[in-house]
Amino acid sequence: MSSMKLHYDVDNTDFTRAGEASSDTKKKLKLMGVSPEVVRKVAISMYEGEINMVIHANGGTIDVTISSDNIVLVLKDEGPGIANIDKAMEAGYSTANENIRSLGFGAGMGLPNMKKYSDEMNVKSEIGVGTTVTITIYNELT
Amino acid sequence: MTVLDAIEKSGFKVLNLSDDAEEREISGVYCCDLLSVVMSKCFENAAWVTIMANVNSVAVATLTEMSCIILADGAAIDEIMITKAKQQGITVVQSDKPIFETALKINQLVNANA
Ligand SMILES: Nc1ncnc2c1ncn2[C@@H]1O[C@H](COP(=O)(O)OP(=O)(O)OP(=O)(O)O)[C@@H](O)[C@H]1O
Ligand SMILES: [Mg+2]
Numbered sequence: 171m172s173s174m175k176l177h178y179d180v181d182n183t184d185f186t187r188a189g190e191a192s193s194d195t196k197k198k199l200k201l202m203g204v205s206p207e208v209v210r211k212v213a214i215s216m217y218e219g220e221i222n223m224v225i226h227a228n229g230g231t232i233d234v235t236i237s238s239d240n241i242v243l244v245l246k247d248e249g250p251g252i253a254n255i256d257k258a259m260e261a262g263y264s265t266a267n268e269n270i271r272s273l274g275f276g277a278g279m280g281l282p283n284m285k286k287y288s289d290e291m292n293v294k295s296e297i298g299v300g301t302t303v304t305i306t307i308y309n310e311l312t
Numbered sequence: 313m314t315v316l317d318a319i320e321k322s323g324f325k326v327l328n329l330s331d332d333a334e335e336r337e338i339s340g341v342y343c344c345d346l347l348s349v350v351m352s353k354c355f356e357n358a359a360w361v362t363i364m365a366n367v368n369s370v371a372v373a374t375l376t377e378m379s380c381i382i383l384a385d386g387a388a389i390d391e392i393m394i395t396k397a398k399q400q401g402i403t404v405v406q407s408d409k410p411i412f413e414t415a416l417k418i419n420q421l422v423n424a425n426a
Contacts, residue, residue, distance in 0.1 A: 186392050189371030193400075196375060213375045214351050221347075221368075274364040279348035286352070 173237035174202075180220055182229030185273065191232050192217040199236065205310045211287040212241050215305050218280040219245040225270050226250070227301060240289075241307045248300040255293050259285065313338055315380045315403050318359065318421050324382060324405040324414075327389060328397040336403075338379050341419045343411055347372050354378060359422070361415040363387045370396040370404075382407060384414040 176198065178191035196213045204212075216232065223230040227249020235242045252258045259281050266276030285291050290306040316333040319326060330336070339357035344350045345364050350372055354360060357379040362369060365387040373381050380403035383389070389406065397404045407414040 186367050186396070188368060189375065193371065193374060210376075217351060217371070217375050218348060273366055274345055274347040274362075274368055277346035277348045279346070279352065283348055283352045 173235055174198075176232075176234040176236070178232040178234075180223050180229045180232060182224065184229075185224065188221055188224045189217055192220050195234050199241070202236070204236075204241075208241070208307060208310055211307050212243070214287045215284045215291075215307065216243055216245075218284050219243065219303055219305070221275065222280050222303075223247050223249070225266065225275055230300075236309070238309060240309050243303075243305040243307075245303040245305070246300065247302075251297040251299055252293070252295040252301055253297060255295060259293070313422050313424075315359075318418060319380070319403070319405055321421050322405070322407070322417055324407045327383075327394055327404040327406055328402070330380075330397075330401040330403045332401070333380075333403050336379050338418075338422050341415050341422065342378070343415050351376060359418050361411055361418065363411065365393055366390050367393050367396045369393065370400055370402055373402050374400045379403070380405065382414060382418060384409065384411040 181187050192213055199209045227247035230247030233244045257263055261282045262278040264276045264278035270276055288305040289308045292304045295301040315336045318338055338359045342354045342358040343361045345362050354376050356377045359380050360378045361382045361384050363385050365383045369381055383406045386408040
């Protein structure tokens with residue numbers, strides 16, 4: 171399988187479109203015959219990252235590279251950045267406001283889910299500059 | 313039991329019926345309102361009972377391949393949610409009972425026909 175690249179611009183604070191990038195990638199992976207377990211891992215990690223971009227960072231971009239070895243997601247935003255990454259990674263930690271919580275977000279489980287369902291995860295963030303999350307999920311298909 | 317069968321027997325109000333409701337089997341019942349918890353813990357073909365009646369619920373149900381969304385407690389419906397459900401082909405029904413009673417009812421129906 172040759173590698174395939176996908177690019178998405180994630181709209182800022184448009185909740186009605188949130189999840190569209192993840193849904194699109196998921197459909198493409200299924201069509202390519204990627205195993206259901208891998209598809210699920212990508213769908214969960216990418217959705218959580220996409221939503222974080224919308225609710226915490228005014229949108230951003232997602233680049234997906236699919237190859238026979240792995241699926242790499244690069245989620246990049248120019249939002250406020252994360253002051254304490256270790257704290258943000260803790261289950262239950264959230265700065266989501268009431269309005270966002272009323273939509274079902276803010277359990278503080280997004281980053282922990284991304285960690286749990288990815289094989290490699292790297293978070294780079296700088297206050298006032300933005301955040302880039304890079305996720306690698308091994309592809310079982312060879 | 314199929315989604316269509318369960319819904320007809322439940323008497324819940326149908327807000328959107330997907331094309332595959334007649335064949336799609338319900339594998340069990342899942343309840344939770346915190347979307348990140350749902351993403352991680354729900355299972356394929358679950359009937360998802362929630363009060364989160366918004367467009368994000370449809371995205372979560374689609375991504376995790378749940379069989380249908382059952383909105384409990386007469387949760388106020390957002391029109392955009394129904395539009396999205398039609399686009400994504402996900403069944404959405406509404407119950408005026410609280411979460412526990414709603415889930416119990418659907419669980420009894422699913423088990424009775426297992
Ligand atoms: N892209 C980002 N930019 C800025 N801050 C972020 C970003 N992603 C996460 N954070 C910060 O890290 C915290 C934890 O994120 P996490 O995704 O785990 O939980 P949450 O988004 O608050 O809730 P949930 O994901 O359960 O709906 C957030 O509340 C926010 O403060
Ligand atoms: Mg999050």
